[in-house]
Amino acid sequence: MKRLLTTTAILLTAGIAQAAEITIVREVDSNNYDPHKSTARGASEVLFMMGDTLVSLAPDMQTIEAGIAESWEVSEDGKTYTFKIRDDVTFCDGKKLTAEDVAYSVNRWIDPETKSPVGWRAGEVESVTALDDTTVEYKLTAPFSELLYQLTQSFGTIIDKENVEALGADFGVTGFNGTGPFCWGEWTPRDKMILTKHEAYTWGAPFHSNTGPASMDKITWQIVPEENTRTVAVITGQSEVTQYVPYIALEQLKATPGVEVVQSDLAFWTYFMGFKIDKETVSDPAVRTAINLAVNQEAMAEDLFFGVVQPAYSYVSQEALDWNRDLDDKLLKYDPEKANQILDDAGWVRGDDGVRSKDGVRLAPTAYVFAGSTWGKISEAVQAYLREIGVDMQIEAYDATVAWGKLATQEFDMFGMSFPYVSSGDALNLYFRSENMPTPNRMNWNDPKTDELLLAGATALTDEKRSSSYGEVLEIVHDAAVWLPLYHEPMVIAQSDKLETIVPHNIYGSGLYKGLDLKFKE
């Protein structure tokens, strides 16, 4: 009898103490988890959970809050940032984090030997040094108004020098010692990434419902490439949370008992098609404007994406920091008659097959897009709209493994792309600087005035100056119709109702951000 009681007691305790574990399904894995060597969203999603950044971005995508740095000061000339580092932060292996680790992390980020594709995001650094154990001096050669926003990204994750040196080329592949709410468990590439709770974590940013330690004991990021399978995984409870469910499934998921769908009103991931403006056909601004007028973004958003996405007429979300409100009324919207009129006036004449040409040049631009259902749908819809105005767009879809290389060439006239950003300046500096040709400035947009304004915006010392400089760039590129904006993708997360309702974040498309808000209901 006594034994029975003991067994029951043990079983009961075991039941209560059952570990909180969840599985998150997602579409693709990253090639590695080294914050300086991957630009993949898949890497950022995990790095935000495994590591910390100097400062954090609140869910409103505008407010900078504390991270590893509890406070910071900016010198009057905007060139020196002094960060006060918390002294209670430890790595997963128990070692204390010091200002030296912060300095090491930034220096590795910008070191040419690291060959980081995102080194520019750290600004024009003169030096980053630890003044003492809790003070870091971040000196720039020119002011960089975007710096704090860039430092919230996963690329600015604080790493452990010993760990980096011990693992060498395997850093972020066989292990990663971070200070985030979760620690590296085990990674099986293209299958799953297992994270375990960082018990000592207590330094979450104030906007999280829980500042640490995390409620989850274990998180498994499971790769499931097929979208219907992911939907079924959520419906059957094999996965508790995912942001990778097809829009077509959202209504069904909302109606499924036990599943909840949450959505952020902000949409900081924009899909667009760009024009290579020195190519024979699309070099004509009339053609670019007409193409912008021919596409019905609203119908696309409703019919192809079931009204979940926001139709885009602007190159960045109209909610983004430094968006130019004066442009709100000038954006190009669906007007096929006007589009035809513009092309007629510009001398593009329709031939027997309905396709326009001028001086023997057929208006048949070639568009390079990524193979896959998303760009398949988008490009075919655009193609159908353009047929209506006599533009015979040719689609060439490439698998992601070759697409990036193809998109760095001068072979195409149009290209499809999507990108995350934190602010207007972030987006504009990435795409419109002449030094970023041929990629990511695939438009060959080479305008001294734009370069000047972008520099002025980046080095601005006041919010007004930065805002007006970027606002002017936005006006220039919108006037030139360099892009065909398509839609802004909001963050939509399907979650089990056993979990507390999640507040989706938009940072680099990583909806769960640090995973601190993941919690089973009591």
Added chain:
Amino acid sequence: MDAPEPIRPWWQRLIRDPAALLAAVVLFVIVVCAIAAPWIAPHDPFASSRAVMKPPVWNARGDWAYILGTDGQGRDMLSRLFYGTRLTLIIGLVSVGIGGVLGSFLGLLAAFRPGFDPFVMRFVDIMLSFPAILLGLALVAVLGPGAGPVIIALAIASVPDCARIARSIAVSVMKQEYIEAGRALGLSNMALFTRYLLRNSISSIMIFISLRFGQIILIGAALSFLGLGARPPTAELGMMAAQGRDFLLYAPHIAVIPSVLIFVIVLAANVLGDALRDVLDPRLRS
């Protein structure tokens, strides 16, 4: 005493087989629809509309304006099927045609000139070790996606099989006495090859090629399904099935209808090929 039944012409024997007759009728209808696509398609197959994912007419929400419903872009499924079948058949016919002619020539040559035999057959062995899908992937990587590269890949993939079959048929023909007789009469090699060897092998080779047609259609559809075949907005059955995959749980007709059509075409081609073999192969005549 009953007189022996006269041997009927091959097509009469063919239509006495109900399965073959049905297959022939089905294929005939499909081919006619494919050829007549521009005249019988109720809508522009490339024009999208706001009526996306409309179910077929037999569904309660169906609409007679779109008998087989619409796809994810609001394009009429029926019209796209006409055009898609056309392209699928063209890809199959052209590639089997090119591959069959090249392969048969190689096979006949190997049998006719035994000196060439080891070279031709080793070459064929090498080609056989390349799966058609892999070959298609490689060619598309070089030439870019499109119906052309797929036709080339399928044609190349048809060569080795056709060459082997043609060779084995030709080898047995070469042993016949009439070949020797022809030689004894002093016929030129050319005449011997075309008049004696080719004419006596061709019917068996044709049967093999007709059986091969169904397989080629399937591989072609698979390549298009993988996004290597026709370029949008062109319709192709494999590509239509691939586009419908995303909607499988919600609008299954978009993927199911083209898939069923591929199935029907391949089945009909195989049944007809089998029946042709039965009536044309003298050894199988009862």
